[in-house]
Amino acid sequence: MSNPEEKITMFCDRTLYVTGERIMFSAFLQGENNLELTGPSRVLYCELITPGGEKIAGNKFIIENNSSYGSLVIPDALLTGYYYLRAYTKVMRNYGPDSYFYIRINIINPSRNEVQTGKNDNIIGKPSLNEPNLFRDEKTFRLILNKNKYLRRDTVRLSIDLSGINDFSEWRGMCLSVVPEYSFNEFDPEIPGDLFSGNTDYYPAETRGLSVTGKIKDNKNGKPIPGTPVNLSIIGKGKDFIPAQSDPEGRFFIYLPDYEGKRDLFISAAADPGCDPEILVDNDFCAVPFELPSPLFKLTVKERECAYKIAVNFQLENHFRKAAKETVAVGPDTNNMFYGNPSEIIHVDDFIQLPTVEDYFNELPSSVKVRKHQGGKYFKIIGGQAELTEYKPLVMLDMVAVDDISKILAIAPTDISRIELVKELYVKGDQTYGGIINFISKKGNFAGIDLPSSGIFINYRFFAPKEDFILSSLPINEPDTRNTVFWDPQLISNGKISGKVNFTTSDTPGKYIILLRELNAQGQICSAMAGFEVIRQIK
Missing domain, CATH: 2.170.130.10 (TonB-dependent receptor, plug domain)
Structure with a gap:
């Protein structure tokens, strides 16, 4: 097929996690061949999947100013192994899974001995920092620390030398992460180009927000029913009613409000007498079967040591406070009807x-x-x-x-x-x-x-709740076990970037890396890296 109208570039805070942790990500939307988008999508679909394409976790995130960010919680029962974080927009589904953006991540389950089965002993892909499209550009910006060794809960003062940047409007997005050494090892997976043979239905770009799409067909003859009224009701708080009509192919497209969390929808069709309408609602997320590279799971000695520290830290975090859980918000807390005050x-x-x-x-x-x-x-x-x-x-x-x-x-x-x-x-x-x-x-x-026989109830997932990812230190009477010490998914704000960033070290001694990644208007990913060490005491 031809190239997609949109493309996604995504970064995450690190690539080594234990089950139960949050994967934090930042994503940026561009047009194909890096052209400006005239009607960009407003919805990002992000999923954690197995190499076989099975969705483990997923959510929808608002795209604002062509960028988005959020997190996914890794299920506790997941087996140790390689998994993929992938992101796409609805219109990209017309071009198949090989047009999506993928990041391969390592997940460790400290409570289970089983390891996900791999298919070969080769590491598929190359370190992204060595790829032509992702290069370390010390001439564009440099990371400068006030020192290279810090005590626990010490303040790190980071300066970003921006003297090599002449025009900030050329930069599409930037993120900054501070993580343990050996917890980040990004690879570009080699995605097969034959994953998709084409759609029979077309997915329009979600330029106004979330949408429910599908088809109305006649059960008597299997043919689509054009021009049929389709009614969607949102049940519960924030009640709403949204009508639509099927097109000549029997397809319908309904925009939804920008609610958060899950709630029930009821969709029905009012066909002419003599028809037996059936509503076929499209899957929210891509369900095209495919296989991604699935090497045998391996960790180096240093990565094993890092994974052990991450697991201990996360167990301590769970002991002292609740672990990160998926928020089930429901949007506006109101029982008002969509039509306002009745006459x-x-x-x-x-x-x-x-x-x-x-x-x-x-x-x-x-x-x-x-x-x-x-x-x-x-x-x-x-x-x-x-x-x-x-x-x-x-x-x-x-x-x-x-x-x-x-x-x-x-x-x-x-x-x-x-x-x-x-x-x-x-x-x-x-x-x-x-x-x-x-x-x-x-x-x-x-x-x-009895409600309309064509009607169906759907427990629909709206947008993920917005989160604050600027991580900070904890009270002195609680252990500070942050595995991601600092994460700013959108360091550039309104075309501007602060050259100064301060953060506090955690209680875990060891070496850490600061990774700054940036997407420019040409679709190139630039990066800069610096390191420091947290010690127990100054000798």
Whole structure:
């Protein structure tokens, strides 16, 4: 296939971890051939995978100003072995896994003796610092320390000599990590170029944020159903309703709000009579099967010593405070409806009990009437806008659109808490409604009715919560066991960089490296490195 429209470059704080730790990363988005992007994606997909392509952990991260950062937690039960961190945007999925960015990392499980099986004894790939695209450029910038030996919890004062940089606008991103020596050994894996044979469906760029995509097909003949209304409801806090319509190929594309964490979605389709619609939702993450290089797992003597220190430090951290856990946030803490304040609310219990829902509209003063047409019934909102009669109202039950009005009319009034009405034209996306009628059940259980047969519930993962990665020292009464002593995923801010960085050493004696990595406008990765030692006492 042709080259992708976008490409990702990613860095992580180190490449040697133990299970339970966080992998911290920084990613930068550029156009193919390093051209400026006119409509860049806003969503980064980052995953921890096995060499066989199995997703171990993954999340979605906001891309702002063509850069993103975050972390993934390594599962405790993972076997020792080589794994890959990979990143891509949704539009890159049109070009397959060989267009994604990969970093190979070493993961140690101190609690298990098993090691992930490798397929050969060769180390596939070369050290990235020796690659033409990733070069150490001491002429561009240098790292200068105030000394080369420090005590525990001492302040390190780092100066970044930027005299070789003439135009900061040429720099796309920069990150700085301070980690134990031998915990970083980045390789460029040789990714096979035949991983992908092409998509039958096209994934548009997510220029506005997260999206749910998929296809509507007719179960009777297997053909796509074009022009079908597709309704998506977000259940729970931050309730929302988003309508869409399938295109000529039966595909649909729905943008979502910038929420965080997980929450339930309900998606349904309202097809014409005679159709039996089925909703096929695309996988959030790439599910194309493929094989990455899987050498036999090996560590040098120095790497083993480093891994032992990392494991001890992490165990101490878990003993004194909670280990890093995946945050399950849910976005805005609000129960407000997407339509704001309703024009009218009918509290069912405020009136004498009537036999049917229809009676509450026809027997009581109300802006909603139940009409008959060709043997069926429908709702009509009566209001001051003449255009109300030209459009059908949006009828909902607990925030889920219901097209079969007979199901609403069959609900026992005692199961309904209130009915909220919007008595004016309402435009949502590309759809216009002649008002809104939202039935709220007392138990939030859809009053026991059968929801649209085409509908499906999805426990959807929105954006990962934003994190603060500027690591600092701990109180004197707690051991400071940081394995990554310092990590700044975005050292450049608004085209500017501070030439001074201060951080505090941890309690673990030994040698450390400071690694500065930078992506320029030509797609080249420049780096500078310095080292220092933490000692118990000055001799």
